[in-house]
Amino acid sequence: MMAGELALAALAILLASLLALVLSHFLPLLLNPKAPRGSFGWPLLGETLRFLTPHASNTLGGFLEDHCSRYGRVFKSHLFCTPTVVSCDQDLNHFILQNEERLFQCSYPRPIHGILGKSSMLVVLGEDHKRLRNLALALVTSTKLKPSYLGDIERIALHVVGSWRHQAEGRKEDGGAKQVVAFCEEARKARERISSTVKGIIEERRSPGSCKKGDFLDVLLSTNELSDEEKVSFVLDSLLGGYETTSLLVSMVVYFLGQSAEDLDLVKREHDSIRSNKGKEEFLTSEDYKKMEYTQHVINEALRCGNIVKFVHRKALKDVRYKALQMGGMLFSVHQSVVLLDLAAILVSSQGTSKRFTPFGGGPRLCPGSELAKVEAAFFLHHLVLNYRWRIDGDDIPMAYPYVEFQRGLPIEIEPICPES
Template identity: 30%
Template sequence: MWVVVYLSAVLLVVATQWVYRWRNPKCKGLLPPGSMGFPIIGESIQYFSSHPLEGIHPFINKRTLRYGSLFRTSLVGQKVVFSTDPEVNHFIFQQEGKLFQLWYTESALKLTGKQGLTVHHGAFHRYLKNLILTLVSPENLKASLLSEMDHLTRKHLHSWTALPKFDVKEATETMIFKLVAKKVFSYGEKRAMELRHCYRAFIDGFISFPLNIPGTAHHASMRGRKNAIKLIKGTVKERRGMKEKHGDEDFLDYLLKEVDDESTFLTEQIAVDLMFVLLFATYETTSAAITLALNFLNQHPQALRQLQDEQQKIVASRENKDSPITWKEYKSMNFMHMVINETVRLGNIAPLILRKVMADVRLKGYTIPAGWTVAVCPSSVHLSADKYEDPLAFNPSRWNGQELHSASKKFMAFGGGQRLCAGADFAKMGMAILLHYLVTNYRWKVVEEGKIVRTPALLFLNGFQIQLTSLTD
């Protein structure tokens, strides 16, 4: 009896000390205020709870009001300091590779691969980013991708008119994935869709507990990754075994040349992980932004009319009204780019931008220990009344006279610093082409508006379904 009581007392003391140490982490200074939540779980449940699209995440808003612009917490097993301060955010981006480096949750790192883009830093990261830019750089967009995306968009829009209704997010995901799979692997539609199926569960497991057991989001995502990597490696092996050239050079050909060049960093495994992440990064965010843009335009007819007027003037100035969009026309779409900026400002498709602290750093009188993670919160800046008048309103004209194609202290929809998204121009061009043809050649009717929530990823519950009618047939 006394043994049981003694052991129970010892376990209680050990558990109490463990909880105390969890809630009061060691620091050579003053930690930002906040709560670490329960051991291991932290405050993950509160952060991952769904909330409406409009406004700042209640989790962040509540803690900012209570603790200030810097507060500590724990998410999915990681010690995190949130920053809602524009000046601090700017400092973090400027100190990339010095005091901070790119970081993701453990689940995201496992999904993107041990040799993926997310784990490399410094010169190696710049090298990998330059590889991606050979595919999506402004020069390549102008030289080939503009015309290819134009053709594919018109083809899909025409096919969608035959449907009684379709989900915009799903349809545009598929369209973009086909284009990128063709550019990367020279895949036809059948092989592209086979690979596309592997990515179905990827977004749900990207920011989750890294529990690789059946029934969890992480397990489903890892299974999808395994199947996708198998297909990609099969394509690499097939390409290696070809005795004759398969056609025009694609991104895989380019990467394999780099792999075979002994003077480069690239290995075949790194190339495979790079292609795997590239496919996800291009279709997921762009399709979400397109769907949000249509949702906002549907709710704001005046902005829609302004966009129609601008785009119809472009069509009217052509000798041939059916000519594809030219680079000059694309660059002249000022209001279009205002719509895009306003969409991604309100959408905050990337809910957090994470950086790992490389050495103890002092910020605003607090100390963040090495090994912790800082989370830059774009929404807290994008939706701030101090930075934007009537910040929750969709008002593209607020961008009139402002720089439309770069990041700033108050606009970080495409990241910031050295890690500015390499695919930003690709995403914006994809949005512009589809919206151009929608407002000039078609009329759409919203059949099911659904509900948009964050978990923190954007979810389009019941989809955003429209019916499309051609104005030119």
């Protein structure tokens, strides 16, 4: 064959591959005309980068603003290499979350599996998920029944707040946009490191000389229902699912109260009144927690405006039609990816409180740590407002990367309040 013919053949193959790529990308858009309207972006990339573009966490961001105004609150897109329906509709989101394992199923993109591990509760499905979840709920219930439950939480709050006494300001961290791929790789490595630390702690706890502490880990190790790998993954789920989210919630509360002297005053009065009926060193009780009504309101507002978990992923197990949204038509086709966003949080923020926002998800996968996170935030706030004044240093704002972060780590200036006596 002549060189010219070879080059022509190579060009034809290249063009055919490109055509196949473009067709396979856009075909799902054309094949289901009754699916919600939307756009698929570029072949391979889809609209993922635009979807992930950082924006202030209490705003919609350019991508959603553009797509919701063009196509409505339920639209088609191409995200994480998959044709996807994005739902920002509260009723539809509720319907999807309540139909877990019947019509829909939890389905996070592949890189997330690498970070969380294959035994993570967010990744496992069906009976395995039920087994892990029942155990998580049993652990949460038994931990709550322990007399030291609230005391343990308060001791940690006191430790953190106390450590600020000699510091001029809170933590400072680097900001800047995250490179998604680098982030996934770093997160996967971090998971491996934490995983081997947890394995080490478990081995130590099992060694002959070690004495039982009666804590979460002892209860977990005593169960025969989980394999060793699942036990390690269970600890990681609690750490990864609980640590970053709860510390963000606390940061949000500090941030939002730092913006509103009026709310801060109301919160402070509430905690002054609770403390005035107790000794200085006396620990908080569940009765005290029930009295923290305004604090609960502030925490709910921080959850709503902070939008800590911006979206969750599901996939359709069957072709699904959903009432008025797609009368007679198909909304989700089998295996269609679905991303649920809780825009209620953002959209009502200037108009009052929505009782229907879902910061902890819903249905059979409702966050098992929701109550713990709220108690932690409330007890931390109790000791914070009783002991310090603070001021946000600069104009750091919570940004959705899409997981929320303060660009500069929310530096604050703090000043201890001297007791009056």
